[in-house]
Amino acid sequence: MATVDYETHEHDVLVIGSGGAGLRAAIEASASGLSVGLVCKSLLGKAHTVMAEGGVAAAMGTCDQDDSWQTHFYDTMNGGKMMNSWRMAQLHAQQAADRVRELQEWGALFDRTPSGDFLQRDFGGHQFRRLCHVGDRTGLEMIRTLQDKGVHLGIEVYMECAITRLLKDGDQIAGAFGYFRPDGRFIVFRAKAIILACGGIGRSYKVTSNSWECTGDGHALAYEAGAELLDMEFVQFHPTGMVWPPGVEGLLVTEAVRGEGGKLTNNKGERIMSKYDPDRMELSTRDVVARAIYTEVKEGRGTPHGGCYLDVSYKNPATVIRKLPSMYHQFKELANVDITKQAMEVGPTTHYVMGGVRVNPDTQQSRVPGLFAAGECAGGMHGGNRLGGNSLSDLLVFGRLAGIGAVDFVKGLKKQPSLDQAQVDDAVVEMTAPFEREGAETAYDVHADLQVSMQHNVGIFRTEADLAVGIENIGKLNERAKKVVAKGGRAFNPGWHLTRELKNMLIVSESIALSAQQRKESRASHSRLDYTEFDPEWAKVNSVVHKGPDGKMVIEAVAKDPMPEELTKILAEQKELQPQRELNKKERLAKAAKE
């Protein structure tokens, strides 16, 4: 055992995850002069952020002068059904515009207004035109800009490196253990602070818009290290994923399609949203639209491949291609559908988790000293439902704050944490065991069963009975996961990698199911068929899970922080202005749809 080799690297701050949040955090930490390591599970620049299409929300008011951080704050809290950490929603609304301008100063080229300013587009749940964008490839522009900024700052990048364990010195973070995917070589990082920016959890579900990387690594690493996970029941099912062909089932169809006037209809040709949200129609919040499509399909009004139609073909073809170029290509190439002539078929897809590591809203630190989290793997910002466009801005705002938080922590550190060899040895054993076990089942089999169970039992509509089955299944799958085997060698071996990711997905799945079971009401993205209403009592608490002393997951309902008066006042003022603004938006969209 002691013969297993590993290399050791040392950094003040180690950032795990190289999407928007990880890169932004690494840039901030590096700019302060500390030594920063950035770990990517894939190659640099391939993280899931590249998939973000619609835009980045920031109340700049370049298109609608009346926009302000207060309205952005209100929209965010309103979309999250007040489950959000009010402090995070406030910081986000106040700082997003500066973060986007900063990207421009680093070379990003956003689409322009006729006067040469940022062009902003309408999106679901935002009362004003608020999303800065680059056609429908905003995420790519953002990640490239951050990537280049980071590379020239001298951040040390570890590509295709997977972290399997966080190492601690007593309560405090001391480093991380992992391996390089290309050759399977083990690596130990010594670090004074660690920022988790590992993104989402979609791979726990069968139908998802998420890439293979989104296995809840950040959530699970934090949980194992003693941090808490907040509000995990809130999983966003994006209303519009592709439903056909089978190979691309779940692939995202950007909300920008609806932003540009896309109409949702059923097989009878009815505009479905006139039934579910006649005021906001297609640009209602994502949870509402997703449930609408799901219900239409379930009640027999779906399309041949089990979705609803989303149509922009009534618009000028040149406009469609100019405004939605990657959607045009995606459908043409992958589904043989010309969206300027035919309707798309779409259905809900697991897209985003609002829940995540419970952090201090100002510093992004978890309850484990030295452990920070930002972006999708942190919880609180989006409450029960995230608005489109608020994710890219979240990455920038909280990536930066996590960077600052980590730097302050490192600078204030009195004692250098030291590594515990026993923890490293243990991490090695965990990773070599799948090769040494006898058995027949691979991680692929267990993973496939988990996805089916989560989709079915912990999906878009939930009941006590289904959740109980889902939880029981997770228990059984946990046992099977302990016995899975890996074949071949350690070099670039996806079957082996999945044995470890499976554990993360199981932790995340359990936290979602337990939180969903605890919350006996329907709120935002969490819909229970046995508790269909909002419950004011449940409005007062967050769901929090952590690992108990016996290794079992513990779930609690924890009272929320009361909102300060100045913010409740803002919410009340904004609420009064909302009806007129919604009317204006409706008019604006009707006008745009005619173009």
Next chain:
Amino acid sequence: MPEVNFKVFRGNSEGGEEVDYKVEVTEGMVVLDAMFQIQQTKAPDLAIRWNCKAAKCGSCSAEINGKPSLMCKTRLDTLDPSKPVTVRPMRAFPIIKDLVTDVSFNYRVNKTIPPFKPKPGTDWKMLQEDVDRAQEFRKCIECFLCQDTCHVLRDHAKHEQFGGPRWLIRAASLEMHPLDVEDRIPMIREKLGIGFCNITKCCTEVCPEEIHITDNAIIPLKERVVDRYYDPIGKLIRIFTGNK
């Protein structure tokens, strides 16, 4: 269900061979789906790269029937079902394992390109028509298929002298940024070795983002290099006016 025979390269830097796999074909399937099926049912250790499965991240580059392509974008119904489909790693880069190659060369070249340097005191106003040009280049998903295709790298292995089309695109996107004031012409000539490109346009043909690599980026850059180094009058004017 119909079956298609795949010949997939299995091996590493020391060598390897094409291995036959039968794949059950479903409607709308792409080559990447076939690789997943092989992983799940026959070879769990088959090494591939992928992320988005939507032609947006540029991870799944390989050579399908000899043509540099994205596996997630190549539908089986565009290939001849009576013949086996060969899938091999990109040839211009060293093999790590199976379909995965060592593309670190690209990251090294990128580091040598001076970053964006904004005009001092700018008010950051830019017109859409002025950003269109650079935006085209910024669509690049870094799949490196153009690098794989370019004969200067693929056949002549001039990796030390020539940065390749992807990095000429990158340099062009900075040079043509309306507010950039950095001077990259000397490095485009000397470090990126633009002179090695003889405008065969093979890179443009394989670009999944349909970027007009040669016409819109390389040729204009070549013109700028010529203006600078072989046009003494232009050079004098630049010295006196301080323009790029």
